[in-house]
Structures are given as C-alpha cells and as structure tokens.
Amino acid sequence: MVSPETLRRLGLQPGRIVETIVASYTAEGKPHAAPMGVLLEEWGTVAIRPYVETWTYRNLESRRQCTVNLTGSPKLFLSTVFKGEPEVGGLPEGFFLPALKVEAPRLRDADGWLEVEIFSGETLEGRGLFKGRILRVKAVPRLPEAYCRAWFAAIESIIHATRVLEYSRAGRRSEADRLARLIASYRSLIGRVAPGSEAEEAVEKLASILSRYGFKPEAYSELF
Numbered sequence: 511m512v513s514p515e516t517l518r519r520l521g522l523q524p525g526r527i528v529e530t531i532v533a534s535y536t537a538e539g540k541p542h543a544a545p546m547g548v549l550l551e552e553w554g555t556v557a558i559r560p561y562v563e564t565w566t567y568r569n570l571e572s573r574r575q576c577t578v579n580l581t582g583s584p585k586l587f588l589s590t591v592f593k594g595e596p597e598v599g600g601l602p603e604g605f606f607l608p609a610l611k612v613e614a615p616r617l618r619d620a621d622g623w624l625e626v627e628i629f630s631g632e633t634l635e636g637r638g639l640f641k642g643r644i645l646r647v648k649a650v651p652r653l654p655e656a657y658c659r660a661w662f663a664a665i666e667s668i669i670h671a672t673r674v675l676e677y678s679r680a681g682r683r684s685e686a687d688r689l690a691r692l693i694a695s696y697r698s699l700i701g702r703v704a705p706g707s708e709a710e711e712a713v714e715k716l717a718s719i720l721s722r723y724g725f726k727p728e729a730y731s732e733l734f
C-alpha cells in the first residue's frame with residue numbers, strides 16, 4: 511500500500527482531479543499515451559474516465575493496467591494529445607520505458623508516475639469509469655522551479671483546444687468560439703511572460719493546428 515504522505519507530496523488528495531498522461535499498451539502490445547484527468551477517490555485508489563472512442567478506453571478495457579504519469583510539461587501534453595498532427599508529429603523513439611510492477615509503458619520524461627492495476631470498469635453515457643489500485647509510485651528528484659504563468663496558460667490552452675475541436679464537430683460553434691477566445695488570450699499572455707519558452711512553442715503549434723481546423727488566430731487575437 512502506497513502511503514498517503516507519499517501521495518500527498520505528489521499533489522494527490524482524495525477528491526482532487528489532477529491532469530496527467532495515462533500510458534497503456536494496445537491489445538497488440540504497442541505503447542500508447544494520452545492526457546487524462548485522474549481523480550484520487552480515496553488513498554490508494556484512482557478513477558480514470560476516458561471517452562469510449564479513445565484508445566485509452568480500449569486499452570484499459572483489454573489490458574487492465576496503466577501508468578499515470580505526472581508532468582507539468584506543455585510539450586508532453588501537446589505531443590500526446592495531438593499526436594499525428596503535422597505540427598506535432600509522432601512520438602519519438604525512446605519516449606516510453608517499461609513500468610516495473612504493471613505491464614504498461616511509462617513516459618521517460620515525466621517527473622514521476624503511478625503504476626495502476628484496474629480492478630473495476632463500467633461505461634456510463636459514452637464514458638468509461640475505470641477504478642484502479644496504485645501498486646507503486648516513483649518520483650524523480652527535481653530542483654524547485656519558479657512559478658511562471660505561461661505553463662498554466664499553455665496547459666489550459668491545450669485542454670481548451672481539444673474541446674474547441676469537439677464542439678466544432680458537434681456543431682456547437684459559439685461554445686467553440688468562446689474557448690478559442692480564451693486560447694487567444696492565453697497565447698498573448700505567454701508571449702509576454704515567457705517568449706521563446708517551451709510554453710510558447712506549444713501554444714504556437716496549437717494556434718497552427720486550430721487554424722487548419724478553421725479557427726484562425728487572427729480572428730480572436732485582435733480582441734486582446
């Protein structure tokens with residue numbers, strides 16, 4: 511059993527949703543990763559809620575094991591959510607390493623990871639609800655990092671961008687526009703506080719992806 515103190519030090523608390531990258535193997539054994547919100551239900555138990563159309567849903571359903579990777583890197587979030595888009599490309603060689611206690615890959619560049627075995631799974635209104643036991647936790651020692659608003663803004667933008675595309679596909683254009691405006695505002699903030707950073711690189715790639723899907727940054731950025 512992983513101690514509550516260890517989980518607390520990693521930012522995990524019962525009732526709190528954290529944004530992570532869940533890595534799992536496909537049925538054919540290919541490593542896979544996608545950003546997912548993860549809820550610590552109680553000490554030692556997580557809940558993961560992938561939509562049924564995702565690879566993560568299929569992998570958790572068939573393999574019942576995964577790692578929950580902890581990172582604040584906009585680059586890692588972007589490369590695992592928009593994999594295959596020309597701005598991002600595929601996941602590079604050496605991106606994954608094997609976990610130790612579960613049969614699942616983990617991300618080489620994460621700051622830490624939880625090794626999780628799924629013990630129950632159900633599907634409610636198009637979304638899986640997988641509950642898993644945390645079997646092992648590993649954290650990479652790191653120096654403290656000064657807080658910079660750009661990192662929060664870039665990751666929020668990545669989350670909003672996934673919804674912009676979903677809303678747009680569902681014909682909910684005004685909701686998509688509202689989020690595209692938020693992204694434009696974050697993009698301008700990032701340009702001010704962290705020019706040339708990983709966060710800026712991520713948000714510029716995002717702007718290019720959205721632009722190809724019909725959300726031209728110029729249409730929103732003039733508002734800021």
Ligand SMILES: Cc1cc2nc3c(=O)[nH]c(=O)nc-3n(C[C@H](O)[C@H](O)[C@H](O)COP(=O)(O)O)c2cc1C
Nearest residue numbers: 529544545546547559560561564565566591668669
């Ligand atoms: C920070 C973040 C959190 C996300 N959380 C979820 C989630 O809880 N469930 C979900 O289905 N999609 C979530 N998404 C969207 C998925 O990552 C995205 O749909 C992904 O393409 C699905 O991946 P897959 O088909 O490769 O498994 C999230 C995206 C981001 C950026």
